Amino acid sequence: MATGEAFSAEQLERLNRALDQAQKHSGIPFTVRVGALRGDVRLAAERILSTLVDNPDRDPAxxxxxxxGQCFVHVATTPAARKRVSNPAAGLAALTMTSSFSLGDLVGGLLTGLRQLGEAAGPAAAAVGTRSSTTDSHATHH
Amino acid sequence: MRRVLSVAGLAVFALPVFAATASAGEIGSKYNPDPLSALQTWGIYGGTIVGGFLVAILITAASSRRGGPPRYRPGQPWEHDEVWVGTRPEELEGERSAKAVPGAGGASGNW
Structure with missing residues (x-):
């Protein structure tokens, strides 16, 4: 650490709680990384995303x-998570976060961003339910 | 009208109380009780002000020391190590290569 911790223990605790809540609500694993990115920032985010799950093509994350430092935020979703968190929803969350970040409130922005993404993904049970109901309707059609 | 009434009501109760305490208690004259010495006068009138400032300074110092990490301000360089919330890739089992994810979604923002 060059100039001490970036966040206090209390702030990290709040972030962890918001993350857990979003994960529990949506059933999708969330990860937050705060730090500088080198090179193409979008590609860097995508490369980090690919290391978070076993199979980035199939697993949601x-x-x-x-x-x-670069005043940049990116919400990256795997193809499976993209079906739950659409690009416009991710863009809305990014907009929410940047409006807090521009006032210097990193923790507040991340908290609302996580909550919003969790809400956008919808409840985990409902996603399973819709999938089973569609298969049911298919079954009745046949 | 209401304000006038409330002032009048308060005066009706307060004036007899003040009058009674004044007549019952000893108000004193120029020589009795003894006048304050210069030191006592400075102690009371100066010490109160200095003490008030000291209390304010102490409270300010205590609150700023407990303030935690310095607040981020937009445009500032970020000189911290990276912070992860949630599982970081190093904590996961198995070796994974970082690669582009075709079909990945998301959105970016700048501020």
Whole structure:
């Protein structure tokens, strides 16, 4: 650490709680990374996303990368998570976060961003339910 | 009208109380009780002000020391190690290569 911790223990605790809540609500693993990115920032975010799950093509995962020095935030979703968190929903969450970040409130922005993404993904049980109901309707059609 | 009434009501109760305490208690004259010495006068009138400032300074110092990490301000360089919330890739089992994910979604923002 060059200049001490970036966040206090209490702030990290709040972030962890918001993350857990979003994960529990949606059933999608969320990860937040705050730090500088090198090179192409979008590609860097995507590369980090690919290391978070066994099979990035099949497993859902949502990654939020924030680079305060570069004033950049990116919400990255795997193809499976993209079906739950659409690109417009991710864009809305990114907009929410940047409006807090521009006031210097990193923790508040991440908290609302996580909550919003969790809400956008919808409850885990409902997603399973819709899938089973569609298969049911298919079964009745046949 | 209401304000006038409330002032009048308070005066009706307060004036007899003040009058009674004044007549019952000893108000004193110029020589009795003894006048304050210069030191006592400075102690009371100066010490109160200095003490008030000291209390304010102490409270300020205590609150700023407990303030935690310095607040991020937009445009500032970020000189911290990276912070992860949730599982970081190193904690997961198995070796994974970082690669582009075709079909990945998401959105970016700048501030």
């Amino acid at each position: 949502v990654l939020i990368v924030v680079s305060p």
